[in-house]
Amino acid sequence: MWGKIGTNHLTQFADVENTLADVQDRQVVPRIWQKDYSVWKDDPFEIGDRLGWLDLTNTMLPQVADLKDFANQIKDLGYTHVVLLAMGGSSLAPEVIRQTFGNAPGYPELIVLDSTLPKRILEVANQVDLAHTLFLLSSKSGSSIESLSLYQHFRRKVDILLGSTTAGKNFVAITDLGTPLARLAQDQGFRNVFFAQSDVGGRYSALSHFGLVPAALIGVDLEKLLLRATSMRATCSPAVHISENPGATLGGIIGSLALKGRDKLTLLTSPSIVRFGLWAEQLIAESTGKDGKGIVPVIGEPLLEVESFGRDRVFVYLRVEDDSNLELDAFIQEIQSSGQPVLRLDLADVYDVGAEFFRWEMATAIAGSVMGIHPFNQPDVQATKDTTDGLLAQYQISGRLEEVEASNSLDELLSQATTGDYLVILAYVHENPEIERALAAIRKRVTKEYKIATCLGYGPRYLHSTGQLHKGGANTGLFLEITESVDHDLPVPGQIYSFGVLSNAQARGDLKALQTSGRRTAKLTKEQVLALNIG
Template identity: 35%
Template sequence: MDDLLAAPAETAGGLAVHGARAVDGSTPASTRQALVDADVPGRLAAQNPPLWDLRTAAGRPGSGAGLLPRLAELAAELADLDHVVLLGTGGSPLASQALARTTGHPLTVLDTTDPGRVRATLEDRLTRTVVVLIGSAEVTPEVDSIRRAYRRAFLDAGLSEAEAGRHLVVVTEPGSPLAAATAEWSAITVPADAPVGGRSSALSTYGLVPCALAGVPVADLLDQADAFAASLPRPQDNPALALGAALAAAATSGRDTVALVGDGTGVEGLGDWVEHLLAGSTGKDGQGVLPVVVESPDGPGLTGPDVLTVSYGGALAAGAVPVGGVTPDVAVNGPLGAHFLAWEYAAAVAATVLGVDPSDRPDTAESARHTEAILADPPPVPTPSSTTGVIEVYAPSGTPDDLPDALRHLLAGLGDHGYLAVTAYLDPHAEAAAARLRPLLAALTRRPVTFGWGPRYLHSTGQYHKGGPQVGSFLQITGTVKVDLPVPGKPYTFGELQAAQAAGDRRALAGRGRPMLHLHLTERSAGLTRLIDAVGSLRA
């Protein structure tokens, strides 16, 4: 790490990128120089449509400044509603969550259809809750079902239609599907200037409104981004260009996995947002950068022959070694507002080099279509290929029946170039132990292993799984719902929706011929304990 920090860094607006020039210089030809020769920095900064969708202009610093007085008024008007619940999918909620965590302000992001988690959130300070709905192009099943549940809960609590409307803030464009879906509420509406892709909306109305209501000083965020923005058109002294060129140079020379790890210097939760950004921007047309969020500096998966290790954080003092015994290839440090802008720009640069459109999401809707079909016409309940205690195993023919052997069979198929995606359709709070599987499996396989909560990941790494290089293997975990919750106005429950979303994703992956092992926990807590023990036994 000392050598990394001793080398010249690229800095602007308080953000520094260390190591990027060395990564670019390790390839036969400079990716960065090719980008400069093609005037990519200037074209990106100007939002040239072939490189960066014009719709992201609303997410650029400057546009948010005019919103600040309205946000201050809204926060004052709703000051008695101190439990802010954000409903949305994709990059906007993840950016808001990172900002709230970094600044220490409470914000509840509800992007799951797990009935236990939905019920627990509905029962938490209901009369003091303000629900923020964000979106434009589509109303996802999770947002639609949860907003229905909240409306019913407010009315059942004795609130009138007008009183319930005060508890709902909708951030969308006039005439959007979300505006139409919430028309029956007397909701507070904050219009968004233009449709902004979720991956590029951290600094837009979509990202700022929930954070302002949670008490986050969003003016500081915009100031940070504004101070950084002046560097974007420059061919030199442009940290975002340096970062994007390093990501692209690594990807095109065999290191197409990016291991992301926080360095402990004051930026919390950014990795989840960067994972969404990189996977969704680059994972299509058989191309892509696979992001892997590593839990801690000593977590497995930070190194490997096809891995670019990137640490991130706030202030980083010269001589500091914040990432344990692993020296990252690239270190990115600075204020969060600059981080958001730098990573959005860098992802667009990487996508440009890979030859894909960073704003396109051609594969994210496929699982949703399968989900709708399953809800409309439920298939017969399948028979497990084997059962181990409280774990039902659903595996393709030729897979061993024993649970540890079935796991070994899946892992053996990774080879030297594959990755494993663990996806859990469970309660991310009550069953948080499921996330322990990622480091355990990464240590076993020494291959990239990602972990995602369903259905959240469908809008991020789900795009990469289906549109990126087809080398992934999948371990899906579902669980029996003991106490279900109806979706008001729909002929199904949250548990049925959650199960259909998991099944829909399995169909989408099966259509691509990807290896899949589905484990169903008939008792969730006991099943997770048994599964973790089974993975641990594979070391023997």
């Protein structure tokens, strides 16, 4: 269905063919299927119990009927919206599914709420009829401060509206067995709890309950989605030579090129699957960004002249047949003609995202082996959590948040840019067309003038996505944090701090953690960004 990834033009790039041959000679693919942790490290810690994603299509297909029955029950009860309260691996695959498929006729609309910004929370609350909204609280650990705070906020509102004895029926949980969320769901009378496989890490969980329950609720054809993934799984099997293995080939190429300095994986997609990049971004960044190494996923970057792109790039184009591809087709042709490495992945239709979920999981695992990286842990994520917790603890004592100093000049930050660097915009602002245009203009200017890649992450979403890479990867990032004032704050029930304080603590905590890791930083307000008036 997908065919081979064309590699002929990649022979000019050092070591690609040698790397693929080495992956084949070391029997990396068969060993992964045997769940041999030594493919990556000598210690099985956080590897041996993280390989359940290999078998998810087999374990989830028999559950499709039950998931469809539950979804139809919710539809028949007249729910108009499903609001997913989740972060990171629990929210990004559902966001891909929401954007790609939308809701089938008669099924509720899915809204993904992965923000602590009061403006975004108010926006979602104003979009829905609370009495006819199902809140899906999704967390592998069951202890995410964002998701639990959002739950307390909406639970209080639904309690007032429907009464505390019946309000629980508007809530469903997805989590692992034995988590704080599992206990909360039982104690607070949730309609249902879906228990996910504990041997599947969050960013590898797209084809588990974390991705499929939201998909079922909006009427996606789960069987069709999983069968596409099953077909990809078969072509990534141990019996398939690496030259014909779409996951292993992709992983070997991007891992090999990253080791040779082409570590900016620039991902382009057809419009119908444009949010796929958000999911792939987390998978790649959090899996490979550690030990001073990593692959930097670049998504949503403006299309520019070929001379704007440095020699630290590899371009990957996910092309959906019969989509609006004319502009991207022409751009990719120019990029390849300029001598940049380009990989094109063809999708027959949008249901092939099921196949792509598996392909990219396998590719990331292979790239980790090639690069000598443990792709299933996230050792540096805790730094920001600890710093944020410290700031919140101080706030509860003093009533104020500690300021974190940084340069207030974008030009000063960019003056430090050298070949192979990249700019990261960390935006703790409400997403809207005005700020999106301003940030796109900054990215365009920086890429054209400095020939470096640019990335954009909205906080606190990126903390659970690219945050690991920012602190644990190579020290080649330039980090610009953007914040905005809180006009209408919201309390977090049961806490001294508000959502505005929480989001500010997360922004400052991450800035402090970046500085502690020796990263180059600057900070601006939204008003200062808009005043730049770039392009």
